[in-house]
Amino acid sequence: MHTTIAIWKKQVWDTSKNKTILIQLVLFPVITVIMNYAVKMEDMPELSYLKLFSIMYLAMAPITSMSAIISEEKEKGTLRALMMSYVRPWEYLLGVGAYVFCCCTIGTVFMSKGCGMEGQAWNRYMAVMAVGMVISILLGAAIGMWSKDQMSATSLQVPVMCVFSFLPMIAQFNDQVARVGKFFYTQQLYNIVLDIENVKISMENVVIIGANALLILVFFFLAYRKEGLSKD
Amino acid sequence: MISVLDVTKRFGEKTVLDGVSMTVQDGEIFGLLGPSGAGKTTLIRILTGQLRAESGEVMVLGKRVSALSGADKKQFGIMMDDFGLYERLNCYQNLKVFADIYGVDDRAIAQVLAEVKLESARHVEVSKLSKGMKERLRLARALLTKPKVLFLDEPTSGLDPQTANEIHEIIRARKDAGTVILLTTHNMAEAEKLCDHLVLLHEGKIVESGTPKEICLRYDRTKRIVLTTRDGRAQTWSFDTSEASKDLKMREDDATHRLQQLDEMTSAVRKALEENDLAMIHSQEPNLETVFMALTGKRLEE
Numbered sequence: 367m368h369t370t371i372a373i374w375k376k377q378v379w380d381t382s383k384n385k386t387i388l389i390q391l392v393l394f395p396v397i398t399v400i401m402n403y404a405v406k407m408e409d410m411p412e413l414s415y416l417k418l419f420s421i422m423y424l425a426m427a428p429i430t431s432m433s434a435i436i437s438e439e440k441e442k443g444t445l446r447a448l449m450m451s452y453v454r455p456w457e458y459l460l461g462v463g464a465y466v467f468c469c470c471t472i473g474t475v476f477m478s479k480g481c482g483m484e485g486q487a488w489n490r491y492m493a494v495m496a497v498g499m500v501i502s503i504l505l506g507a508a509i510g511m512w513s514k515d516q517m518s519a520t521s522l523q524v525p526v527m528c529v530f531s532f533l534p535m536i537a538q539f540n541d542q543v544a545r546v547g548k549f550f551y552t553q554q555l556y557n558i559v560l561d562i563e564n565v566k567i568s569m570e571n572v573v574i575i576g577a578n579a580l581l582i583l584v585f586f587f588l589a590y591r592k593e594g595l596s597k598d
Numbered sequence: 599m600i601s602v603l604d605v606t607k608r609f610g611e612k613t614v615l616d617g618v619s620m621t622v623q624d625g626e627i628f629g630l631l632g633p634s635g636a637g638k639t640t641l642i643r644i645l646t647g648q649l650r651a652e653s654g655e656v657m658v659l660g661k662r663v664s665a666l667s668g669a670d671k672k673q674f675g676i677m678m679d680d681f682g683l684y685e686r687l688n689c690y691q692n693l694k695v696f697a698d699i700y701g702v703d704d705r706a707i708a709q710v711l712a713e714v715k716l717e718s719a720r721h722v723e724v725s726k727l728s729k730g731m732k733e734r735l736r737l738a739r740a741l742l743t744k745p746k747v748l749f750l751d752e753p754t755s756g757l758d759p760q761t762a763n764e765i766h767e768i769i770r771a772r773k774d775a776g777t778v779i780l781l782t783t784h785n786m787a788e789a790e791k792l793c794d795h796l797v798l799l800h801e802g803k804i805v806e807s808g809t810p811k812e813i814c815l816r817y818d819r820t821k822r823i824v825l826t827t828r829d830g831r832a833q834t835w836s837f838d839t840s841e842a843s844k845d846l847k848m849r850e851d852d853a854t855h856r857l858q859q860l861d862e863m864t865s866a867v868r869k870a871l872e873e874n875d876l877a878m879i880h881s882q883e884p885n886l887e888t889v890f891m892a893l894t895g896k897r898l899e900e
Contacts, residue, residue: 372698376684376691383686383723443682447739450648450676451699452668 369453373461377435381465390430394423395473399480416481418535421556423473424495425531428502429509430523431466436510437519455590463503470499487563494562498555501579502530508586551578599624599747599778600645605654607640607802614640615651616802622780622795627773629793630782631886633896636799638782639679642749645780646676658747672700675745675777677736679752685725689716689735692724693742700743710738714768730761737768748772750781754788766792786886798886800894810886817889822882825866827875834882835863 381387398419405415439445448458474495478488509526513519534556537544547553554574558567600622607615615637622628630638643649644656647663656663659670684692693707711717714734719727724735733753740748753769754762769792773779783789789796790810798806798813806813819838826832837859838852870876890896 376695443680447681
């Protein structure tokens with residue numbers, strides 16, 4: 367466990383000086399709170415910005431942060447130094463993943479409390495967000511492992527992130543996109559969050575989120591077997 | 599301490615190591631000398647368990663590398679060419695990450711920072727360090743656990759002579775403290791200066807081994823005498839000193855040539871002395887570079 371804590375601590379030091387990652391983690395929560403109070407439209411349901419931006423946040427921040435951290439470590443050879451210090455791959459992934467999860471949780475708390483979400487709805491909202499963040503962290507880690515360097519990670523992470531984060535928003539205006547989008551975990555999480563005050567989780571929600579998680583887990587293990595964390 | 603027996607390693611069709619055997623004794627600095635692509639780094643990677651050999655046996659600390667436990671491997675200090683540093687962290691934080699992983703305390707960090715003379719840069723961000731300081735920090739990271747075996751891959755590559763000398767001093771101090779050191783280099787001066795025992799690697803094969811002096815003497819077939827006069831002109835005479843040349847049945851024309859050479863040299867020395875024109879007279883022995891050239895037809899730096 368001390369190894370995972372050491373990796374976590376390293377990530378705190380490193381990210382505090384890494385503006386690229388910091389912006390990813392801070393930007394959306396701040397924009398959400400500002401939008402919630404600054405842009406009000408008639409007939410707009412309560413907390414609309416929060417609900418939409420939360421899903422975009424959980425599809426963007428964990429994916430980009432995880433893949434950027436892992437690919438940078440691969441490119442600069444620090445990951446090889448860690449592996450040669452007999453850090454087990456799961457200890458490393460747990461340390462970095464836990465760090466990204468904590469940062470995203472803080473962002474989520476900031477934006478939800480900042481927008482005034484309270485009570486049982488907030489508890490449920492946090493649970494749904496946690497599930498989404500874990501899936502996105504796994505996806506980001508898989509992309510980071512699959513990529514040899516930061517450049518290749520970016521070229522893979524951007525389209526993946528766009529698909530998962532923008533589809534729920536576009537699906538609101540386009541039925542065809544909605545028909546495709548419903549097969550993605552972010553769309554299903556959005557559907558749950560939209561009605562978070564009433565807790566209506568359908569079988570469709572559970573099956574699609576579960577299937578997405580399973581597929582991402584398979585991709586994660588494939589990436590690990592193919593590239594791993596320190597293979598030549 | 600380390601033994602390698604008939605090790606072969608291939609990358610696809612290319613054989614990178616071909617039947618390599620060697621033994622590293624306790625308390626010595628052992629050098630792998632060879633040009634780029636000779637297989638030096640691959641051999642270190644096999645010894646540290648980063649790669650597996652196709653065939654042969656590799657023993658470190660009395661155990662097969664594949665059977666070494668995590669605790670055994672924590673007795674290794676490894677400084678590879680491609681092991682990076684966290685550029686946004688300072689020197690202390692870079693070492694602290696690994697100290698926490700190894701379970702060593704802050705006193706060990708202070709000790710290694712002092713050993714590599716980086717105490718004053720303790721809180722300086724790595725991105726702001728010079729190349730030499732970064733190399734010293736990488737070395738400090740390898741020394742953090744007071745390792746029994748230190749693997750150094752090209753530890754002074756690309757450094758200025760002063761920084762290289764500082765790193766040599768640290769390596770020697772570690773040797774005196776009882777650490778076994780295995781280093782790779784393509785710098786023959788570094789190998790001659792530091793190593794107690796050397797192997798010359800070429801295209802994955804050991805072409806020569808021994809102490810630097812032994813290797814040079816083995817190829818001491820031609821003695822060169824160089825006379826330099828005050829105006830900087832140099833004259834060189836070469837004498838065959840091989841065993842064959844001592845044969846009394848040497849061919850007549852060879853013997854005549856040798857006598858002529860001797861005659862010419864003594865006349866030149868006498869003349870320079872008489873005219874008070876002698877600046878320097880010295881012999882030139884073969885060095886590792888010339889030995890490597892003689893063995894492979896290539897230069898070490900190639």
